[in-house]
Structures are given as structure tokens and as C-alpha cells.
Amino acid sequence: MSAPHPVTVSLDTLASLAKRRGFVYPGSEIYGGLANTWDFGPLGAELKRNIKQAWWEFFIQRREDMVGLDGGILLHPRVWEASGHVAEFNDPLIDCRNCKSRFRADTFVEERLGISAEGLSVEELTRLIEEYQPACPVCGQRNWTPVRRFNLMFKTFIGPVEEQSAQVYLRPETAQAIFVNFKQVLQSSRQKIPFGIGQIGKAFRNEITPGNFIFRLLEFEQMEIEYFIRPESWEAAFEHWLAEMGQFFARIGLRAERLRLREHSPHELSHYSKRTVDYEYLFPFGWKELAGLAYRTDYDLRRHQEYSGEDLSYFDQERNERFIPHVIEPTMGVERLFLALLVDAYDEEPAVDVNGKPYTRVVLRFHPRIAPYKAAVLPLMRKPELVEKARAVAALLRNHFMIEYDETQSIGRRYRRQDEIGTPYCITIDYQTLDDDTVTIRDRDTMAQDRVAISALPHVLAERLGYGA
Numbered sequence: 001m002s003a004p005h006p007v008t009v010s011l012d013t014l015a016s017l018a019k020r021r022g023f024v025y026p027g028s029e030i031y032g033g034l035a036n037t038w039d040f041g042p043l044g045a046e047l048k049r050n051i052k053q054a055w056w057e058f059f060i061q062r063r064e065d066m067v068g069l070d071g072g073i074l075l076h077p078r079v080w081e082a083s084g085h086v087a088e089f090n091d092p093l094i095d096c097r098n099c100k101s102r103f104r105a106d107t108f109v110e111e112r113l114g115i116s117a118e119g120l121s122v123e124e125l126t127r128l129i130e131e132y133q134p135a136c137p138v139c140g141q142r143n144w145t146p147v148r149r150f151n152l153m154f155k156t157f158i159g160p161v162e163e164q165s166a167q168v169y170l171r172p173e174t175a176q177a178i179f180v181n182f183k184q185v186l187q188s189s190r191q192k193i194p195f196g197i198g199q200i201g202k203a204f205r206n207e208i209t210p211g212n213f214i215f216r217l218l219e220f221e222q223m224e225i226e227y228f229i230r231p232e233s234w235e236a237a238f239e240h241w242l243a244e245m246g247q248f249f250a251r252i253g254l255r256a257e258r259l260r261l262r263e264h265s266p267h268e269l270s271h272y273s274k275r276t277v278d279y280e281y282l283f284p285f286g287w288k289e290l291a292g293l294a295y296r297t298d299y300d301l302r303r304h305q306e307y308s309g310e311d312l313s314y315f316d317q318e319r320n321e322r323f324i325p326h327v328i329e330p331t332m333g334v335e336r337l338f339l340a341l342l343v344d345a346y347d348e349e350p351a352v353d354v355n356g357k358p359y360t361r362v363v364l365r366f367h368p369r370i371a372p373y374k375a376a377v378l379p380l381m382r383k384p385e386l387v388e389k390a391r392a393v394a395a396l397l398r399n400h401f402m403i404e405y406d407e408t409q410s411i412g413r414r415y416r417r418q419d420e421i422g423t424p425y426c427i428t429i430d431y432q433t434l435d436d437d438t439v440t441i442r443d444r445d446t447m448a449q450d451r452v453a454i455s456a457l458p459h460v461l462a463e464r465l466g467y468g469a
Contacts, residue, residue, distance in 0.1 A: 009346040011284045015213050017362070018342065021421050023047065024214060036207075038214055038335075043421055046372035046402060047341070048221070051252070051334055052200050054369055055223045058248050059330075060198045066225070067189045069199040071177020074158075074168050082307035083176050083300060085153060085169075088271045091208055092125050093150035098141035104208040105129070105147040112137070119267035122147045152205045170204035175329065177201075178226045179300040182325075183312055193314055193325055194237065196227035200334070212285050214335045221334035226296075228314070228325040234295050237328045238275065242293055245279060245330055253367025254344055258282040259290070272299040279332075281340045290340055291332035298324040341370060345422055354412050364422030365445060368465040373423045374401040375461055378414050380430040382407050390429040393439065393454060397427075400458045401465070419444055425461065 018024040023044040027037030040048055060066045080086050092105035105125045106117035112134040117125065125147045133142045154170040157163070171177070178185075178197045185197055200223045207216055229237045242261075249259060264276040273294045281290040301324050305312040315322045342364070351361035368374060375397060379390035387407055394405040404423065406414050411428065418426050426442040428449075433439055438451045441460070452460050 007346065007348045009284060009343060011213050014284070014339075014342055014346065017346075017420065018044070018213075023342070036211065036218055038217070043372040044338070047338060047366075047370060048334055050370040050372070051337055051341070052221075052223065054252050055248070055332075056198075056200065058251060059223075059225060059244070063196075065191070065195045067185060067191060067195070067197055069178055069181060069185065069197050071174060071181065071199060071201065073171050073202060073204075075171060075176060075180065077168050078307055079176050079180060079304070080153065080169050082303040083179075084271050084303070085172060086151070089153060089172060090149035090151050092122055092147045093208055094125075094129065094147050095145040096136040096139060096141060097143040097145060099136060099139035101136060101138040102208055107209055108134075119265060122149060150206075150208060152207065154204045154206050171202075172205050173203050173331075174199050174201045174222045174224045175226060175300070175331075178224070179304055180308075182226075182228070182301060183310065186314070193316070194227065194229045194233070196225050198223070198225040200224075212283070214339050215283065215285075215288065217335055220336075222331060223334060224331040225329065226300075227328040227330070229328060230316075231298065231323070231326045234297075234326055234328065238277075238293065238295055241328050241330045242277060245291060245293060245332075249279070251367075252341070252370050253365075254281070254340060258340075258344060260287065262287075262289075270294065272296045281343075283340070283343060290336060291330070294329045294331070296327040296329050298326050300327060301325060341366065361416065361419060363419045363444065366422035366424070368424045371422045371424055372402065373404045373418075373421065374465055375425040375427055376404045376406055376414070376418045376423050377427050377429070378405075378411060379407050380411055380428055385434060386429055386431070389433055393427065393429060393457070396454070397458065397461070401461065415442065424465065427457070 015024070019026070021043060022041035025039045025041050026033050027039050028034040056068070060068050093102060094105040094108060095102050106120060109115055109117040109125060109128055113128065113132050115128060129144050129147070135142055153172050155167055156170060157166045158168055159166050178199065182197070185191070200221060202219060203222050204219050207218060227237065227241065250256070258281055260280050262278045262280050264273070264278070269276055274297050275295040277293050278289045279291045280287045301312045304310070305324065312324065313322050314325050345364040345366045347363045347365050349361050349363070350358060352358050377390050377394040377397065379386035390407065391405065394403060397403045406417070415426055422444070424444050426444070428440040428442065430440065437454045439454060439457065440449050441452055442449045
């Protein structure tokens with residue numbers, strides 16, 4: 001259901017549509033807002049739910065070698081020492097000495113100097129800023145501190161006393177809950193290697209320069225898998241999961257021409273990774289990471305075994321061999337995928353209304369699998385007999401699909417509203433409906449209409465929406 005030639009849309013246009021139509025609202029807006037926080041409205045909540053459901057069905061439900069987990073946000077602080085996050089989870093930070101504004105140094109160098117900063121050290125970033133002396137975008141001065149490392153984990157305290165012994169962290173990733181529960185999951189699920197554990201959950205990062213609408217957030221949801229393997233099979237497993245991720249993107253309707261793969265160079269790799277490949281997406285602000293695939297070796301289980309004293313090895317009965325499993329990690333963020341789907345679905349085309357007046361038709365061409373509403377039920381006019389019948393049809397369909405009922409304004413305006421929020425089908429109840437119990441189904445993308453019996457409507461809609469495919 002995708003348009004063959006998508007338009008280029010600005011981030012401001014998307015943010016405006018998202019707010020107006022109930023996808024995404026600025027956080028705490030009645031109090032003047034809270035920088036870089038966002039709330040997801042009725043349509044946004046549905047789109048997020050559909051993204052997560054599609055991910056769970058594709059990666060967990062359909063595979064016999066996968067199980068799920070819902071780990072806690074707060075973990076023992078030693079978890080983050082073992083994982084390396086206390087020592088390694090840092091971004092380069094720079095301050096303007098004049099106005100005290102703070103910036104992420106690598107992003108600042110790329111945006112202000114036009115120099116690629118991938119993998120540059122703190123010393124190299126400092127040297128570039130000292131050499132070129134860029135002006136502060138806030139106050140215009142050129143008086144900078146040296147670049148230093150800034151840990152991205154949010155800290156809080158357990159109990160009434162704020163002291164070091166009570167300090168804990170809001171998790172910056174969901175993966176560690178999987179690793180610390182590896183042994184219990186293995187015993188209770190009776191899985192054998194290779195197998196994976198997946199989960200969806202909130203993560204928190206004290207980003208220095210979040211932005212680009214919902215692309216980089218302080219609070220976000222991750223969809224992560226840790227797939228446990230024998231060490232010698234990692235290359236085949238890596239290619240398998242790279243292909244699986246690509247198939248998932250196709251399944252939810254992302255355009256292949258907006259996706260590309262980028263291999264991390266050795267100096268870019270995270271402290272736990274031996275190989276990382278990103279799926280990048282062409283956002284309005286350029287090619288940026290959409291999802292990542294990392295080969296974490298046995299780093300995490302080995303470190304947690306060392307720090308906890310718990311045996312986290314695996315015994316292979318067939319080979320009579322004990323070893324610490326290695327891990328392949330496919331990961332993607334819900335909100336970042338949400339933004340990519342918005343960009344991907346947005347389309348404009350010239351149209352003419354019933355009065356012959358030209359207008360620009362805005363359409364979100366979501367794949368039916370992730371569209372917030374699957375159908376809208378619309379009485380042709382706000383007449384009691386049509387409204388009564390339309391509400392009965394809506395009640396019937398709510399047993400099967402997420403739908404919307406709308407009886408306000410002209411039918412043309414209601415069609416346009418449903419186009420703009422990405423509803424695949426509109427079902428119109430007219431006076432013929434009262435005579436023969438049929439309704440009109442209008443296709444969002446082609447605008448073609450045909451009539452269907454109300455009794456067959458759930459089945460016909462399920463078929464057109466691709467349910468079960």
C-alpha cells in the first residue's frame with residue numbers, strides 16, 4: 001500500500017501533523033513544556049502498540065528458538081559496573097565558558113565544522129575545536145572548555161537517604177536484564193543453544209543534545225534480542241539476523257530505497273562488540289541509524305560471571321562440553337522506527353474536491369499492519385437512521401479491529417482526515433445501506449470504492465488488511 005514516489009517532507013511538517021492529529025504531543029506543554037520530552041497521543045499510542053506487536057510476532061512468536069522477558073528498569077548497581085557502562089558509557093561533552101551552554105562535541109564538530117567525527121578521541125576533538133575556534137551558536141563567543149567524557153546514565157536513589165550506598169541507575173539499555181536472567185531462563189524454558197531472549201522496554205539516557213523531534217530521546221523504548229550461540233557459529237548467525245531485520249522492515253512497509261547498511265569501523269566499535277552493522281534510514285536530516293546488529297562475543301556473560309561469582313556457562317550434552325555462550329544482538333528503538341514510518345508513509349498529491357476546487361491531498365500510506373486505525377465507519381450524513389446503522393456497524397467491527405467512528409463535517413472532509421492519519425479503509429453507510437444492508441468501502445491509496453454486505457464485512461476487511469499473512 002505504499003506510494004511509488006514519496007515526497008520529501010520536513011521534520012517541522014511531520015511534527016505539526018503529529019501534534020494536530022494526535023500522534024505526538026510536546027511533553028508537559030500546559031506548563032511551558034519540558035525540553036526533549038514527548039507524549040504519544042491516541043494515534044501515537046496505537047502506532048507504537050502496532051510496531052511492538054509486529055516486532056513481537058515476527059521475532060518471538062513465530063520462532064521456536066525464541067522466548068520473551070520483561071526485565072526491571074532498576075537493577076543492582078553492580079550490573080552496570082560489570083557491563084562496562086559505569087566506565088565506558090560516555091559521550092564527549094564541551095561547554096561554552098561564556099554562556100555555559102553544553103554540546104555533544106562530536107555532533108558539534110560535524111555540524112559546525114563539517115568534519116566527520118566518527119570515532120575521534122577526546123583529544124582529537126579538543127584539537128579540532130582549538131584549531132578552528134567555532135562560534136557558540138547561543139552567544140557567539142569562541143571560548144570553549146576542553147572536551148571531556150560525560151556518563152549518560154541517569155542516577156537515582158533507593159530509600160529516603162541520598163547517599164552513595166543507595167545509588168542506582170535507570171537502565172540505559174534493556175539487554176542487561178537478559179544477561180543477568182540467562183541462567184534462570186535457560187532452566188525454566190528448557191531451551192538449547194542456539195536460542196534467543198527478546199524483550200521490549202523503557203530505557204533512559206541523559207543525552208547531551210537530544211533532538212530532531214523524536215529521533216533522540218531521554219526516555220525511549222527498545223526492542224532487543226540477545227541470541228546465544230556457540231562461538232564458532234557467530235558469522236553465520238550474524239548474517240542470518242541481518243537478513244531477518246531486513247525482512248521485518250519489509251513486513252511493516254519500509255521502503256528499501258530509504259534503507260542502507262553501514263559497517264562500523266574498528267575504532268567505532270562499542271567496548272563489547274567485535275562487529276556491528278547498522279541499518280540506516282534516510283530521515284529528513286540525512287542518513288542516520290535506525291537499528292543495529294552487534295556481535296557481543298561472550299563479553300556480557302563472562303563479565304557477569306566474574307562480578308557475581310555465579311556460573312553462567314552452558315553445558316552442551318551432545319558434545320559433552322561446557323562454555324560461555326557468545327551473543328548476537330539485534331536491537332531497534334520503537335520511537336526511532338515510529339519516526340521512520342511517519343517519514344516513509346507521508347505523501348502529498350494534487351486532488352479536486354466535490355465542488356471542483358483543487359487541494360493538496362495529504363496521505364499517510366502506512367502498511368495496514370501498523371496503521372493506527374484499520375478502518376473508519378462514516379454515516380453519509382448526520383441523519384438519525386444513518387447514524388443508528390453506522391454505530392451498529394462500528395460495534396460489529398470493534399470486535400475484530402481498531403476502528404474509528406466519525407459523523408462530523410462533510411463526508412469529503414472526513415475522508416481527507418482519515419487519509420491524513422493513515423486509515424486504510426473508510427466504510428460509508430448511506431441510504432442504500434438501509435435498503436440492502438450493504439456498505440461502501442473506500443481504499444485509502446486508490447480511492448476506489450465498492451459495495452460489500454455488512455455480514456461479510458469483518459471477513460472482507462481481514463482479507464484486505466492481510467490478517468494472517
